[in-house]
Amino acid sequence: MRRSESGYRPSAGYLANQMANMEELSQAPMPKFDLIEYDPLVDSSNMTPAIWRDIAEDIQTRHDAYDGFVVLHGTDTMAYSAAALAFMLDGLSRPVILTGAQLPLGQIRNDARENLKTAMVLAANYQIPEVCLLFGDHLFRGCRSTKVSATRFDAFDSPNYPPLATVGTSIEIFEENFLFPESTSPGLQVKPIQATEVAAFRIFPGMSVDILRHLLQRPLKGIILETFGDGNGPTENRDFLDAISSATQAGMVILGCTQCLHGEMTQGSYATGKALTEVGVIPGRDMTIEAALTKMQFLFSQNYSENEIRKKIGQNLVGEISTLSD
Numbered sequence: 001m002r003r004s005e006s007g008y009r010p011s012a013g014y015l016a017n018q019m020a021n022m023e024e025l026s027q028a029p030m031p032k033f034d035l036i037e038y039d040p041l042v043d044s045s046n047m048t049p050a051i052w053r054d055i056a057e058d059i060q061t062r063h064d065a066y067d068g069f070v071v072l073h074g075t076d077t078m079a080y081s082a083a084a085l086a087f088m089l090d091g092l093s094r095p096v097i098l099t100g101a102q103l104p105l106g107q108i109r110n111d112a113r114e115n116l117k118t119a120m121v122l123a124a125n126y127q128i129p130e131v132c133l134l135f136g137d138h139l140f141r142g143c144r145s146t147k148v149s150a151t152r153f154d155a156f157d158s159p160n161y162p163p164l165a166t167v168g169t170s171i172e173i174f175e176e177n178f179l180f181p182e183s184t185s186p187g188l189q190v191k192p193i194q195a196t197e198v199a200a201f202r203i204f205p206g207m208s209v210d211i212l213r214h215l216l217q218r219p220l221k222g223i224i225l226e227t228f229g230d231g232n233g234p235t236e237n238r239d240f241l242d243a244i245s246s247a248t249q250a251g252m253v254i255l256g257c258t259q260c261l262h263g264e265m266t267q268g269s270y271a272t273g274k275a276l277t278e279v280g281v282i283p284g285r286d287m288t289i290e291a292a293l294t295k296m297q298f299l300f301s302q303n304y305s306e307n308e309i310r311k312k313i314g315q316n317l318v319g320e321i322s323t324l325s326d
Contacts, residue, residue: 001074001104008104010041015072018105022113030117031067031124044074044100047081049193049297055081056088056190059096063188068095068123072116075100075147075155078133079290082142084193086131086318087298091188095128098142099135102155111136111153118167126171130179130319132164139165141179143291143320148261159262160286160322179319193294194301200293202226202259203233213243222253222296222309224289227276231256231267231283235275248280251306255313257284257292264322282314284321291320 002011016035019025025033036058042051059069073081082098089096099119101112119134131142133156140158148157165173197219201212203226216223225244227233234240248254256276258265264286267273277283284292295317299309316323 002106003104010043012037012039012041015105019116024117025120029121029125031120033070033120033124034066044077044081047074047077049084049195049301052081052084052088053190053192056085056192059085059089059092060188060190063092063094066094067125068097068128070116070119070123071096071098073098073100075102075135079142079145079147079156079288080294082131082133082145083288083291083320084294084298086141086143086320087295088191088193089131089188090191091186092131093129093188095123095126096131096142097123097139098131098133102151102153118171122165122171126165126173128164128173128178130164134167137167138163139167141177141319143294143318144288146261146288146290157261159288160264161319191298192301193297196221196297196300198222198224198293198296198300200224200226200289203228205234207234209237209239209243212240216243216247216252218250220252221300221306222255222313223247224284224292224296225254225256225276225281226259226289227256227265227267227273227281228259229265230258230260230263230269230273231265231276231281232270232272233276235272241275241279244276244281245279253296253306253309253313254281255284255292255296256281257287257289282310284314286322287320295320 001008002014097119099115103110105112133140133142133145135156136154144158144161145156149155162177164177267277267283
């Protein structure tokens, strides 16, 4: 990002120039690296599934030639991209680390410099076979990450899963938290995500059921229902339940996720939660909203039937949901 009259915006070649002036990048323990810049560059607020596919296919093409990959990404949608790449990269055996900054590299005060260097060291020297997000002093699982601050340097968190590494005067790796999935693909395969008719709806006191009912119409295929607490909703409102019931009976996939940052939604502790289960809402347990949305897009992009998607959406596929052993 470079300052302009209209605010910070991506600038072609600017990152390469900045990195060329960082003498420490040519010193141990910094690895040798190649910088690949997209054309055109995009602000992360303009991220799309097509760009996710470009990133995934670039990693696939170079997978066996590099020790690891660092994806430099704006913070606004970084958690979405980290989750998306986790679902898309089947058979990954190298670290893919997304990182960025709250203040750009060209600013006198910035967090970009350390995030960049740390991500490069981790990607080159540690065998972490999954998509990660590095920010500040933590390396998180990508599909467990969420942005929690618009201003602090510790802008990301992994509310329901421990970090893969912490960074201070030394780097501490927690291999017991790594993911070692069983791939069904020979080598690294990209399973693309297409732009899909899915949505998210946050329930709130006094909401209009008419708005929800209007949203729950075709061409919408699936929706993330952001519920209260551990999976509760205004179930004394019969129109609310009828709207959901009609949608699920018509084939809509409705996944419930808690509005809370920490904890798991089960829809089982209270009658208001059980009522949602009875009308077809699938508990999303401790998935982040970012993981839930990209997972739903991913599943619809694989041409599964609605019944298969209903089954898989609540299963742990790439470490996005805690298992009993977690």
